[in-house]
Amino acid sequence: MDIQGNVALITGGTSGLGMATARRLLDAGAQVVLMGRSPERAEKAAAELGGAVTVVGDVADEADVRAAVEAATRLGRLGIAVNCAGTARMGRVLGRSGPLALESFAHVVQANLTGTFNVVRLAAEAMAGNDPQDGDRGVIVCTGSITAFDGQEGQAAYAASKAGIAGMTLPIARDLARYAIRIVTVAPGPFETPMLDGASDQLRDMLLQGTVHPRRLGNPDDFASLVAHVVDNPMLNGETIRLDGATRLGLLR
Numbered sequence: 188m189d190i191q192g193n194v195a196l197i198t199g200g201t202s203g204l205g206m207a208t209a210r211r212l213l214d215a216g217a218q219v220v221l222m223g224r225s226p227e228r229a230e231k232a233a234a235e236l237g238g239a240v241t242v243v244g245d246v247a248d249e250a251d252v253r254a255a256v257e258a259a260t261r262l263g264r265l266g267i268a269v270n271c272a273g274t275a276r277m278g279r280v281l282g283r284s285g286p287l288a289l290e291s292f293a294h295v296v297q298a299n300l301t302g303t304f305n306v307v308r309l310a311a312e313a314m315a316g317n318d319p320q321d322g323d324r325g326v327i328v329c330t331g332s333i334t335a336f337d338g339q340e341g342q343a344a345y346a347a348s349k350a351g352i353a354g355m356t357l358p359i360a361r362d363l364a365r366y367a368i369r370i371v372t373v374a375p376g377p378f379e380t381p382m383l384d385g386a387s388d389q390l391r392d393m394l395l396q397g398t399v400h401p402r403r404l405g406n407p408d409d410f411a412s413l414v415a416h417v418v419d420n421p422m423l424n425g426e427t428i429r430l431d432g433a434t435r436l437g438l439l440r
């Protein structure tokens with residue numbers, strides 16, 4: 188499907204992978220709606236990108252996502268939805284102060300998994316009304332993580348949420364096939380984004396040691412480039428694609 192002429196809704200679009208994707212899709216001729224949680228970051232991202240519409244809200248909230256979808260359909264044909272919103276709160280299952288709070292686990296699953304599903308279902312509803320373009324009424328990209336497959340200590344909640352995204356990708360592709368909507372999940376390895384801002388030098392070294400080639404952290408443009416290809420390539424559907432330079436996360440010791 189062409190990027191040009193479509194409207195793209197990008198959650199988590201005011202920073203990191205989402206913002207790089209917004210820049211890429213804008214350059215390719217799309218209009219973009221960025222959904223983020225922080226009004227200050229939304230304002231800054233809109234100023235930096237120029238021409239992006241921003242909606243502040245929570246991806247796990249039905250009304251907030253409906254408002255973002257409506258903002259997109261007001262602009263034109265909502266043909267692309269990219270789920271980049273996510274949180275990476277860490278915590279061991281059994282720590283020094285006892286078992287991980289259930290609230291902490293639920294918070295991560297709510298933002299990452301329920302939030303992604305919420306955007307998928309409401310974006311799909313709008314896309315189903317589009318005329319097909321190159322055979323597709325819409326393309327949805329979700330962001331998983333290689334943590335879904337080789338999660339580390341302290342990542343049970345995050346890994347569960349990302350494994351959920353990987354697991355629902357094929358059944359959603361099957362559900363949405365009758366509407367000619369494709370869905371693909373990208374599972375990045377460690378990328379240089381604000382999510383890693385708090386990472387210690389020791390953790391960064393450890394992440395770098397796990398990389399194979401290229402021996403560097405991912406650049407948000409690498410992610411944006413794959414999203415653009417997913418939109419373009421009609422045979423990509425129902426799949427989770429690792430984007431990690433052959434990185435395999437090892438034990439944190």
Ligand SMILES: NC(=O)c1ccc[n+]([C@@H]2O[C@H](COP(=O)([O-])OP(=O)(O)OC[C@H]3O[C@@H](n4cnc5c(N)ncnc54)[C@H](O)[C@@H]3O)[C@@H](O)[C@H]2O)c1
Binds near residue numbers: 199
């Ligand atoms: N950076 C990495 O190493 C890495 C690796 C694998 C996967 N990911 C995933 O990539 C995605 C993008 O993260 P990033 O690295 O660009 O970091 P980031 O922190 O810059 O972006 C995440 C964005 O999601 C927003 N967000 C969080 N919860 C939200 C909610 N409930 N509603 C709306 N917005 C919400 C945040 O405000 C932030 O803008 C995330 O899903 C993350 O889990 C990142």
